[in-house]
Amino acid sequence: MKSSVIIFPGSNCDRDMDVALKKFGFENQMVWHNDAKIPKSDLIVLPGGFSYGDYLRCGSIAGKSKIIKSVIDFANSGGLVLGICNGFQILTETGLLPGILQQNKYLNFICKNVFVKIKNKENKYFKKIKKEVLELHIAHNEGNYFCSTDELKSIEDNGQIAVTYCDHKGNDDEKNNPNGALKNIAGIFNENKNILGMMPHPERMIDPFLSGEDGSLFFENLIESL
């Protein structure tokens, strides 16, 4: 399986993602934002970081970069596109995913492990994961998911909520909401579930000696589902 990680100026989780994808069997290639085309891929990843210094709005400049047209075409033809953290912000700015990630409610940069509840397994990203709750890492200043009431209704009705912040038992209530995100939303799909954007970093949880292994479950499933 071939994957491509797009590097923008200011991306900083691109190499972690490269290591994670290769560890679980992807043949990964790194693609520069100023390239016009993406090599043949089964999966495109927009990594975390601070693309273009988070100027204007997080992800807004990257959302207009040269490579993005190819990402949008790939996504619209049903290809798998995964955006983590800043990658999620870029996906909302391109319009591939609804809503926007605003500044965290309490104005703090949050860097810690959290639990997320998998809300929909009928998709390639979570299909074969046996657990219901994963422990993953978040590190962001703008992870406060927001969308209009109409959009929220439509993403709920279409099963587009992918993961929500919760405690270790899976209670995704306001008490376990780190950043003020609407309905504790930590990640969402597009309507066809081939695009996933999420704030937590699975690529940081692939080593039991360093962090944890719930990220491994994510990548193991991904390579098996493709």
Next chain:
Amino acid sequence: MKVKVIVTLKNGVLDPQGKAIQQTLNGMAFDNVSEVRQGKYFDIEVNEDDESRAKSQVEEMCKKLLANLVIEDYKIL
């Protein structure tokens, strides 16, 4: 010509920075400040002499890049 744009958060959208500024102002004894909303201001030099053409181009810029219409409104001054 120069076109000026102000981008603000829509009514009802949470503005935690504005809130922090308001609370700081209250703490500085500006007791009568009940709300602050923070926004962005752009000065755009467009190489165009026709005002309405320049403004309609800036309007496109607002819709496509300068504002995110999910949470923001723009005003061309």
